[in-house]
Amino acid sequence: MTSAPWNRRRVRHVLPGMPTFARPAVLLLTAALLLTSACANTDDAAQPAAPGASVPPGALVLRVDYTGGFVAPATVATRLPMISVYADGRVITEGPVTLQYPGNALPNVLLRQIEPAAVEQLVERARSAGVRNGADLGRPGITDVPTTRFTLLTEEGLQTTEAYALSEAAGADTGLTEGQVRDRLLLTELITALQDLPATLGADRAGDEVAYRPAEIAAVAGPWQPDETVRDAPEIAWPGPELPGTSLGDGLDLGCVTATGQAAADVLTAAATATAITPWTSAGKKWTVHLRPLLPDEHTCADLTARS
Template sequence: MPTLTRPARALLGSAAAATLLLTGACANSNSAAQGAAGSAPASAGAVEPTGDIPEITGSTLVLRVDYTGGFVTPAMLATRLPMISVYADGRVITEGPTTKQYPGPALPNLQVQHLEAADVNVLVERARSAGVQNGVDLGQPGVADAQTTRFTLLTEQGVQTVEAYALAEASGGNSGLSAGQVRDRDLLSDLITALSDLQTTLGPGRVKEAVDYQPAEIAGVAMPWQQAEGDPAQTETPWPGPALPGKPLGEGLEMGCVSADAQAAKDVLAAAQNATAITPWTSAGKKYTVQLRPLLPDEHSCDDLMKRA
């Protein structure tokens, strides 16, 4: 994994624009697929970090939009994918098109694109201008069972987070929100629109063609397998990873989570190529349904998933 040549002090900002500058180049970019970003010039009048900023590597999360809560199953809460994740080395990971075929594939269609450092900065400044900062009050609209949209941004002041409950569902005068809260929510909705179409936002040719994301680690949420009425017959498949069901996900839930890295992750990914979302996986004489979740560069265990659920 290429790393930026500077640690936390690589996060510098213009005193005027407060722009996040990834001034350290990815020093050892030995693979085009890794998509290490090039150097961005340091600006005059840089400010010192004032918050808790991690050491910056290529896998440091810079910007993310993801979702929490909502009326979904516990397994979906644990395995839900972010809308977009942008990393310090320019990687942008999103979920690609999905098939309507049933049963669907065992693995989600994760795609990775690559940006230059200057374009990462453009997205950071766009998120900052949209109001992604700690302490923003977006109100609590009277909508039941909606999900919360969470925005995470790394700045020279540290990690900034803002959460908007029912962002898509609540708007206008009947939402119970103040005019200022509606305005702030509209800015965040516009940010989602911009992040959903990077070619338009950044300009033609600025975003490299998407390729399949190849995870180094993978998690699986396991629950007892049951044959649902009307489901097509499935072939039992030996589970090649850590023993199922794994670490319990919650009291009273018949499900657990396991994670695999190194060779075990490769074995799970290889077996999943011939599996579906309802494949009965066998482990220690029992059958399980396993929802597979490739781990992103800043994730390394089931605990990371549960922290964001």
């Protein structure tokens, strides 16, 4: 596989027009950020780089996700990013959700592989859409809706842009300036482009979508509550670490555990026949469990709660 453009020159590759004296500082900043980036979800994943080295294949370079909003705590903790793009060309998204009730225990997570040049195209598109630190997108007068967060890894460092009520405020008289409306439109168009990669990159460059099979999985557990609308909800013995796990906060009555290796494989096998309201048994009790496949840059429950 051809290396990504930012991997070709380990030291000399910087942004056009950047002063020579600024280059060492930028390289050190980028390397420091990469030390916290997760490795790839495979046995041959590259490890975080030393100062001055290239971006490791497992590094997250672009993500769109949600924070906040008036939703249940378990939903906040297990919410999947809309899209995650990695330097090695993996693109992970949440797939369509069926209308059946109760829904599947496992969310529909999809993986596609794109070329490094296509990764750079998406990165540049995010730049052009205005993903950068310090963007002022205003605060519409709408309550209890989520914030859309855009994260982009650039040679200047990690760039983050947050837009509260991005879709809800579209076309509404919410007190935004013309500039804020324009900038929000650019971000909305970016989302549209990321959600349809065959149209954005070309059908022959977008890769095929396949089911994402995680190496690690998180489970957010709380006391099981029966659903009176469903008569038959067979119990399943929880095959992972003992529930409920580490508390997610005072008053939440929720805990979180992560399963890796064979335990993760056992959880995935058991969950294939479970639903969202399945009572899982562990430590002599029944639990409602929200399953969240961990992405390549995630490894612990803290990775989930830190973004919520």
